[in-house]
Amino acid sequence: MIKKLMTAAALLAMAGAASAATLYTTGVLDFNKTTKGSYLGKIGAAVPVTVLKKQGNLSYVRISGWTLAEYPSMIFAEPGVRIEYGSFDEESAVKTNPKAGEKVVQENKWVKATAEGWVQSAKLTNNLNKLWQQGKSRHAEACSMCHAAPKADHFTANQWASVLPAKGGRTGHTRAGANAVMFKYLQAHAKK
Numbered sequence: 780m781i782k783k784l785m786t787a788a789a790l791l792a793m794a795g796a797a798s799a800a801t802l803y804t805t806g807v808l809d810f811n812k813t814t815k816g817s818y819l820g821k822i823g824a825a826v827p828v829t830v831l832k833k834q835g836n837l838s839y840v841r842i843s844g845w846t847l848a849e850y851p852s853m854i855f856a857e858p859g860v861r862i863e864y865g866s867f868d869e870e871s872a873v874k875t876n877p878k879a880g881e882k883v884v885q886e887n888k889w890v891k892a893t894a895e896g897w898v899q900s901a902k903l904t905n906n907l908n909k910l911w912q913q914g915k916s917r918h919a920e921a922c923s924m925c926h927a928a929p930k931a932d933h934f935t936a937n938q939w940a941s942v943l944p945a946k947g948g949r950t951g952h953t954r955a956g957a958n959a960v961m962f963k964y965l966q967a968h969a970k971k
């Protein structure tokens with residue numbers, strides 16, 4: 780109980796401290812090394828980013844999460860959970876920081892990691908609730924065309940990643956395009 784209260788207090792403190800600089804991506808965004816380009820990879824929708832600096836209509840942001848020690852080309856929200864934050868062509872884009880955290884999940888070693896790059900400022904928002912509302916209505920729309928939409932908490936975040944694959948799913952079963960925010964909404968509100 781005490782531990783739970785402390786966690787809640789710590790989360791509140793973090794939310795307070797970070798609120799000035801933490802924004803969320805409104806869709807899947809290109810992530811570039813310089814303001815002129817030099818493509819590093821993509822960051823997903825509804826991903827928290829810290830804005831470090833701005834230039835013109837661009838923001839230089841940091842994303843923080845976890846990566847597989849053996850295959851550090853993607854960053855995820857948590858070790859062993861397929862909530863994807865970023866996917867990088869340039870492996871050097873991902874900076875691992877084992878001192879900040881390491882964890883073994885199902886025999887895979889995960890380490891804390893960050894990536895920094897430029898994105899379009901107009902594609903960032905401080906209103907995460909609005910993104911979730913958007914995901915929720917898309918879910919109601921996009922699935923009910925064919926069958927009743929299973930509720931978000933019907934599956935775990937990892938199960939949603941299988942139901943809505945990045946490629947090669949059944950028609951309608953995709954996380955791509957207009958479904959990107961919806962997919963993150965489903966994972967964020969999934970069964971724990």
Ligand code: HEC
Binds near residue numbers: 926928949958
């Ligand atoms: C183009 C039609 C279509 C759309 C749109 C669609 N589905 Fe389906 N879905 C199907 C069919 C067909 C089945 C198989 C039905 C069956 O087995 O009875 C299915 C089955 C499922 C299943 C059962 C498990 C599985 O993978 O077979 C889940 C879960 C599911 N759909 C989720 C969704 C969600 C979430 C959406 C909205 C993003 C969605 N579907 C949109 C056609 C669709």
